[in-house]
Amino acid sequence: MYDHWVVSDFQEQRPAPAPGPQPSGHRRKQSLLQPPNGAAETDITLPLSTLAEDRDDPNTPPEATLVRRAKSYSDLYHIVAAQTSRGGSKKKRRRKGRNAAWEALAIPDPPADLFEGDLYGDILEDELLEASQQEYTLYHDQLAMTERHLGTLIDDADGTLQVLETLCQSFRAVEEQTKTFKAQCDDLLSEQKRLQVLVDEVGTDLYYYSYLDNVTRRLNAPGAGRLVDDDAFGEVLENLEACIAFMSKNTSYRDAEAYLARYQALLTKALHLLEVGFTNRLDKVSAEISKHIAATQSESARHALAYGRFEEMLMDGYSLIPNLQRVVRSTYDENGHALSNPNFDTFANTATNLFHAYWAARDRDLKPITQHEQAAFKAEAVGPSTESGVRNFVKQCFERSHNESSLFRRIFAVESQFSSDPKSVFAALKAQYRGGLVTGTNIAPIATNMQSVLQGSDLRTICNVLGWLTNEYLLVDYDEDETPFANHCRELTARILTEHLWTFTDAFFEAEIAKSISRGVVPPEALKIGPPANGEASSNAFPPVRRAVELLIMFDQAMPKERCQRDSPVVFKIVKESIASLLRAEARIKSTKNNSTDPDLFLIKNLLLLKNELLALEIGDVRSSGSLTNMQHFGQIWDTLLRRPHNLMGLLGSLTTYIPGSSYWSSASRTGTPVAGASGGGGGAEVQDASEQLDEQLRQSIYAFTRRWAAAVNEAPAGARKAGGRSLAKVERELEEMLERAFASQPEVVGKLKEAIQIEAAQQAEGGKKGGVRG
Template identity: 65%
Template sequence: MFEDSWYSFVPDYQQQPRQAQSTGHQRKKSLLQPPNGVDNVDGAGSLPVLFEDQEDTNSPPEPTLSRRAKSYSDFYDIVRAQLGGKPQQKNKKKCKRIKPDRTWDALAVPESMTAKLPDEQDAHDDELDKGLLEASQQEFLLYHDQLGMTERHLGTLIEDANSALKVLESLSQSFRAVDDQTSSFKAQCDDLLTEQKRLQKLADDVGTDLHYYAYLDNASRRLNAPGAGRLVEDDAFAEVLSSLDSCIAFMTKNTTYRDAESYLARYQALLTKALHLLEVGFTNRLNRVSAEISKQILATQSESARHALAYGRFDEMLLESYSLIPNIQTIIRSVYDQNGHPLSALNWDIYANTVNNILHAYWAVRERDLKPLIQSDLDAFRSEAKESVETAARNFVKQCYERSYNEASLFRKIFAIETQYSVDPKSAFAALKSSHTGTLVTGTNVAPVATNLQSVLQSSDLRTVCNIIGWITNEYLLLDFDEDETPFVTHCRELTARLLTEHLWTFTDALFEAEISKSITKAAVAPEALQIGPVTNGDSSSNAFPPVKRAIELLVMFDQPMPKERCVRFPFYFLCFTTD
């Protein structure tokens, strides 16, 4: 139960070695005697070290597996090892078993030495127990402190959250009170905003409507100014026309407005005034260009120079203007589309009247400028017709078609529209056809070609007429599908179709009817001529009656220049022959 050092207090006479026995089992020196004699009595002073304060560490000790105590002294070693100390190593030396009768003698301590021994500490010291308990529970105490600190933090957070909820609840109650107080004010503000928007829209509408009334003074001042004629050369002229159109459309739509009819009439008068200024400006421009071009054409006798002056130079001089030609194109495109078909516009009649006047002035100037060229072509045609009617007719038709194509190209470049054939009386084709009735051949005027051809063919025989009509049909009307169709070919086919259907076919029919009446229906036939003779050269019609032979000849000639669609007229000639 005691450490080995406790046994050092035994007196010397008890610790003297006994006489060695002669036998081999002699008793050795007592192991209870301290190595340095009796003076080393303070060997037990190392035990109070257990009660020193252990080093305070924040980390739990490393877990160790303690060995089981064999005795009370071993228990102290185990505790010291647990607390970080190093236990004294016991003498592991194996000793022999002491006889029972000698054990108590060795432990007998004299009373004189007993007085010198220190007081034995209580084996069940409370501080030691407390230290051992703390050492064994140090890890759990650390966890306990951490949990306590966490609990305090969580408690603080809960208290802060509760206070925040109380503040939010008070704010919510305040907001609800404010909302209740301002709901009526908000409703009044919404009503005021709605009324303000309505009044603003009404003011904008009134301002817009007033604009259509207020523009009258501005337009009148600009169009009635002394230098208003120069306005047609400016880009602002198109804006004036657009504004006048808008004002007229507004007054036409809102007839119940104050003085709407009066303003409508005044705006229409201003629009007519503006278009008249444009017409006058274009006419003056044409006259200036024509005066210079006509002099140069008369001064030269070269056909190529005349052609260059009549088309190239005329085009260049006429287009040398700031905005006159674009303004002309603007009003034309407000009446017709690109192909010359009429458009549905509010002021169509006013614009169409101005456009017709402009086109009439243009064709009058072109007729006057090209009169020397046209007269030269007619003189050449009449002189060639005296030698060969067919050759003269072919050359004349080719020349007229080329001149017509050049005029169509120049017209398209100036006015930016195509004059396609149309039966609509409001189309550009109808307007050009009615405004151009001179000797200049154009896409809408093929009458000069037909008139000059008929004047020569009238005195020619029927065979020559059929040859010329057949050449025109096969050359220009019937297409060769192996060739690409160029714009010139298309233009010539359109001219040929109108030339034949409107003039030459009717003229040819009249010649055939006259010949039928002369040689068949009203011809005097002698009785001896009505005899059937023998067939000659294997021709079954060689022995026919003379009227029948003449009718067959006429049918063959009629079939030569006419397309198959017109061959339905053949029964008519047979009918004329059989009924008479």
């Protein structure tokens, strides 16, 4: 709002238009009031009133009015309202048709007396219109320019598409015309590839022929021996193997057989060079090591020389040991098993020669050490210290064998572990080396020295040594971590026992059985059943039976339970000879007059002891005198023998389970007759199973004893009335004394026998001949 307008100042401050050409951009049109010849505005002579445009033009700005100044901000609202109501209706009617842009300007009309004419108003109106529409005009021009560009692009794209369509049609035409030529080119390329493959195959095949001259010159050269210590030796072996395989596969090629024979001869020559080189290296190292070992007496120094220094000197070289390992690994895998190789025989023969040269050198170098250890062992294992000496010697040998196996593995890159394959490393070493050095395959020195010492010992010492070996190394302890040394010791122990010591011990047992059971001298007083000593059931037993029980206990302690149960002829012979000895003693008792010993009770007493011990050993509860004192298996024996007398074949199956070595108990025929009352050397065992013989003999003895004493009980009342007859009380007293003397510490046995006698007596009294305890 303005207090007043100063028209003259405004006219003076308005800049005059610049002379000369105007820019071509968006600008206001040139005023029509300016003369065409560029005359100045001051030269116009026409009055302003005649040039002024119509005031009612919608593009004219509003007229300026004088607005009263507000006294305060609160009076502003009233002043504006009064000014608006003063001539607002007329202005609104004129502004309804105006552009919205002019309404936004909201410029009040100047006072009527502000201008002297309409010329300046028109100029101001054009300038204001141009200023307000300049932004929109520029945007409009830009849109128009963009539209022209887009139109040009569309026209160019249409032209390009037409050109491309023309090119596509041209290419189609060319493709149709060159299809035949392309097919011919493809055929030519295929033929070229086929010829190239054929040329390559011919060149490859020719290589297997041309390589002969090259390898022949290399292997026959004066310095060919040095080739084995070079990496090129491995390539020579590989190429020779490839040539041999090619000639063996393509036997129809020209001179294939001749080339095959020459290549095989060259392979043999190359391997022979390797053998010579390795032997020379061994001799050189052995001469140095053996000299130092003989010069020192220290065990630690000898061990360091024999293993550490020997390995260091042998491995010191370029490629001799790697080439040697390559030859061995071409024949065997890392575990020593044979590989399927067309040249297996050639490589295996070379490997065997290498092994032989190696062990010969080791045996020669360590001979002073092994002789010293063997001499010390024989001096220590004398008298009571035999067991401790054997244990120390075994531990020492196991440690040396493990060291030798580890050294062998590092040199030849294979294991020498046990294998039943005749082509394995183990079989090659076992059949080849039999020296005095203990190795993983040569355990003969351990067994030979142990047997030489144990030969003069008693059977108890031998069983103790075998029991220690079995429990210390053979039985697996799952609580401890498995180590290579433990596995190696277990393997050696199993081989020593199965190949040497078990057979050695069985021979001792058989000699003892023949000495104390089969041919043992039995005095007359041994045929009587005396009172037991210290309550032990075995104290008044027949001496051969007592010795048989002791042998069974020792055998079970010395052997694994599996061997006792399955394949031990010793147990079979103990039982067989014990029964034969008892039958001979029974015959002597019957033939002796005025003998107070009951022959049937004699057999029952000793056969029960023998069978009870067999059952105790089967369940793994091996006891000394305690197992015999309590007769803990008598109830099972009694039920088996007497409660099911008809099931003889069932008894066979159950007893062979309890008695070890069941595979040896079967005879050639199972149709023999019972052996009750047989005498002599136990010939019944030849026709029956030994377990059946034991059960049958025990059953018949019990039946004869109960039948005879049942008859005595039934005849006692009648005998009491006769002169010199026995009363029932006397018979019962005699029976009681006899049973108490035989089974003083086994009341269960006494009770069962009395019960059987009463049952038999009742049946005889009734006149029945059923035989309540028949077999």
